[in-house]
Amino acid sequence: MNDQTMSAPLLHPSAPSPASDGGTLKMTARNVNVFYGAKQAIRDVSIDVTQENVTAFIGPSGCGKSTFLRTLNRMNDTVSSARVEGRITLDGEDIYAPDMDVVQLRARVGMVFQKPNPFPKSIYENVAYGPRIHGLASARADMDQIVEKSLRRAGLWDEVKDRLNDSGTALSGGQQQRLCIARAIAVDPEVILMDEPCSALDPIATAKIEELIHELRGRYAIVIVTHNMQQAARVSQRTAFFHLGTLVEYGDTSEIFTNPRETRTKDYITGRYG
Numbered sequence: 001m002n003d004q005t006m007s008a009p010l011l012h013p014s015a016p017s018p019a020s021d022g023g024t025l026k027m028t029a030r031n032v033n034v035f036y037g038a039k040q041a042i043r044d045v046s047i048d049v050t051q052e053n054v055t056a057f058i059g060p061s062g063c064g065k066s067t068f069l070r071t072l073n074r075m076n077d078t079v080s081s082a083r084v085e086g087r088i089t090l091d092g093e094d095i096y097a098p099d100m101d102v103v104q105l106r107a108r109v110g111m112v113f114q115k116p117n118p119f120p121k122s123i124y125e126n127v128a129y130g131p132r133i134h135g136l137a138s139a140r141a142d143m144d145q146i147v148e149k150s151l152r153r154a155g156l157w158d159e160v161k162d163r164l165n166d167s168g169t170a171l172s173g174g175q176q177q178r179l180c181i182a183r184a185i186a187v188d189p190e191v192i193l194m195d196e197p198c199s200a201l202d203p204i205a206t207a208k209i210e211e212l213i214h215e216l217r218g219r220y221a222i223v224i225v226t227h228n229m230q231q232a233a234r235v236s237q238r239t240a241f242f243h244l245g246t247l248v249e250y251g252d253t254s255e256i257f258t259n260p261r262e263t264r265t266k267d268y269i270t271g272r273y274g
């Protein structure tokens with residue numbers, strides 16, 4: 001359990017309940033369908049995301065991984081043709097309820113994208129932006145502290161502490177991605193969604209992000225989409241295999257990779273298609 005869940009019992013009174021994999025249930029999706037206009041992209045997907053485990057979404061291109069990931073913090077709301085059916089909860093609360101504050105939700109369920117997308121602002125301002133709009137720091141010293149803590153957690157502090165006023169866009173790709181992770185961390189999220197966060201990075205920058213995911217595990221519930229089977233095996237404890245909009249198989253990563261139940265999963269992880 002992280003600081004946020006410990007310190008926010010009044011906001012989220014529902015007691016954590018155990019998930020089917022034995023972890024602490026953080027998010028649930030039940031019978032989720034997603035349509036873009038008349039085209040259905042996700043079919044009847046149900047899944048539990050737990051606090052302690054990193055969950056990997058794998059599957060061939062176009063199978064709906066990003067679409068489903070985006071339902072978890074309502075990023076699909078920004079796509080006018082998208083329609084989501086089913087029930088998705090965060091700490092037992094329906095995130096599609098009419099009274100859900102979507103801005104607040106996206107702070108609680110942060111997102112890191114495939115291509116690092118720092119704002120064209122200083123390194124400091126990239127991290128301070130979210131806490132400022134959410135009113136998390138009143139004094140400059142408090143903000144300095146949030147910025148330092150977030151950059152430290154993202155494994156970037158030592159590399160940037162002497163140039164916080166330089167532009168975030170001047171950093172290397174790997175540093176930019178860690179800056180984006182620091183930016184997500186700065187608003188004290190509970191869940192971090194990552195959509196192929198390493199696909200634009202070289203192997204060394206990728207290794208740093210993977211190491212970071214290990215360090216962040218447990219403090220935040222983490223869901224990562226990846227095309228890289230080795231990466232899924234290295235960073236996750238639970239793996240969900242998607243195919244043609246359906247969730248074919250979901251289980252312990254070690255089981256999925258060594259002893260998949262479904263032929264389609266086996267064919268994919270052994271490189272027979274994808």
Ligand SMILES: Nc1ncnc2c1ncn2[C@@H]1O[C@H](COP(=O)(O)OP(=O)(O)OP(=O)(O)O)[C@@H](O)[C@H]1O
Nearest residue numbers: 036041059060061062063064065066067068079081
């Ligand atoms: N904004 C959109 N409008 C219409 N259709 C879309 C939109 N975004 C995705 N789709 C369609 O939904 C389906 C799932 O796409 P999605 O991007 O979720 O797949 P993915 O598994 O993330 O693929 P990739 O591995 O290539 O990133 C695809 O058929 C895609 O063309």
Ligand SMILES: [Mg+2]
Nearest residue numbers: 065066067195
């Ligand atoms: Mg995608």
